Amino acid sequence: MSLFERYLTLWVGLAIIAGIALGHLLPQMFEVIGTLEIAKVNLPVAVLIWLMIIPMLMKIDFAAIRQVGQHWRGMGITLFSNWAVKPFSMAVLGWIFIGWLFAPLLPQDQIDSYIAGLILLGAAPCTAMVFVWSNLTRGDAPFTLTQVALNDAVMVLAFAPIVALLLGVSSIIVPWDxxxxxxxxxxxxxxxxxxxxxxxxxxxxxxALARFQEQIQPLSIGALLLTVVLLFAFQGSQILAQPLVIALLAVPILLQTVFIFGFAYILNRITGEAHCIAGPSALIGASNFFELAVATAISLFGFNSGAALATVVGVLIEVPVMLALVAVVNRSKGWYEASRAVSARTATEGQT
Structure with a gap:
């Protein structure tokens, strides 16, 4: 790991500060950048995400995807934690913290809307950024791609019914575009x-391939930092105008992220999955598909609603929190592989 990557958390912290400052000093410029979008998907951010994940996707040999079936436990844990646990745990945390504990500190007319935004985040697990988290934990690349594809297929079928159930409405206008x-x-x-x-x-x-991947790696990390700058610059004025509301909304999102990560990571350890599978399996649910959550919140409740603000808070805290969880995965590898179930599976696979 390079010196730059070793201190990535520090660079992200500086990028957050830079983004808030630039958003405050140059609001009109970032408003223009923010309007460069298709169906609520910001194109500059999309390009930066390409620069982040294409080097990682280049590591995938599609012939190796045929072997992903042996990691069905990790895939099952991904789907179970993402769809049977995550949306409902987020709803419970929203009701406890926003609807009860923090209610006296929040605008009363926005509390239900805040909770709705949290539910939308919980029902939209990660798509693109999981490639970044997987790469930083030395995750299995074919498994990561396969679980993302399967997760997206489930999302098409399950997102609207789960959100409709938890929000108590008869139908949800899914922004299919x-x-x-x-x-x-x-x-x-x-x-x-x-x-x-x-x-x-x-x-x-x-x-040539190895040399190109080595040369492009700094570009990938640089794109991550520029993404952080843009995301915080887009919301710089909101952060400075409503710091208490944003801090309170961040609490259930943070707890949810840590809970889903820990649940999936430990369940993978219990079932004996390899560490390179457990990392991406746990991190995909801990991260969020924020483009979908934000777009749905705006279409259902309006641009200036509490729901839209809650989904944006999820965007803001995602990168720093996920980098912390990446560090947990990396530093806990020895503990993880000391599990009897993991050791037994490793020994069995070594004999075949």
Missing amino acids: TLLISVALFIVVPVIAAQMLRKALGSGDGR
């Missing part, structure tokens, strides 16, 4: 681009 365009921009396009680059550079002894 946002969902489908996001999947196309963050999955289909970068996968195709990565495989074309891999094919073009992978001929011969593979040195």
Whole structure:
């Protein structure tokens, strides 16, 4: 790991400060950048996400995807934690903290809207950014791609019914254009681009491919930091205008993130999944598909609603919190692999 990557949390902290400051000093410029979007998907952010994940997708040999079936436990844990646990635990935390504990400190007419925004976050697990978290934990790349694709397929079927159930409404207007365009921009396009680059550079002894991946890695980390700057600059005025509300909304989101991560990570350890599977399996649910959550909140409750603000808070705290969980995965590898179940599976696979 390079010196730059080793102190990534520090650089992210500086990027957050820079983003808030720039958003406050140059609000009109970032308003213009914020309008460069298709179906609520910001195009500059999309390009930065491409720069982050294409180098990681280039590591995937599609022939290896056939072996992903042996990690069915990790895949099952991903789906169970993302769809049977996460939306409901987020709703419970929202009701406890926003609807009860913090209610006296919040605008009374927005409390139900705040809770709705939290529920929308909980029902939208991560899509693109999980490639970043997986790469930072040395996660299995074919497994990560497969679980993202399967998760997105489930999202198309389950997102609207779960949100409708938890919000107590008869129907949900799903922004299908946002969902489908996001999947196309963050999955289909970068996968195709990565495989074309891999094919073009992978001929011969593979040195050209390895050299290119090494050279492009700093660009990937730089894109992550620029993404943080943009996200915080877009909401710089909101952060400075409503610091208490944002801090209170961040509490249930933070607890939810840590809970879902810990639940899936420990369940993978109990079932004996490899560490390189447990990392991406736990991190995909801990992170959120914020484009979908924000777009749905705006379409249902309006741009200036508490629901929209709650989903934006999820965007703001995601990168710092997820980097902390990435550090937990990396530093706990020895503890994880000391599990009898993990050791037994490793020994069995070593004999076959």
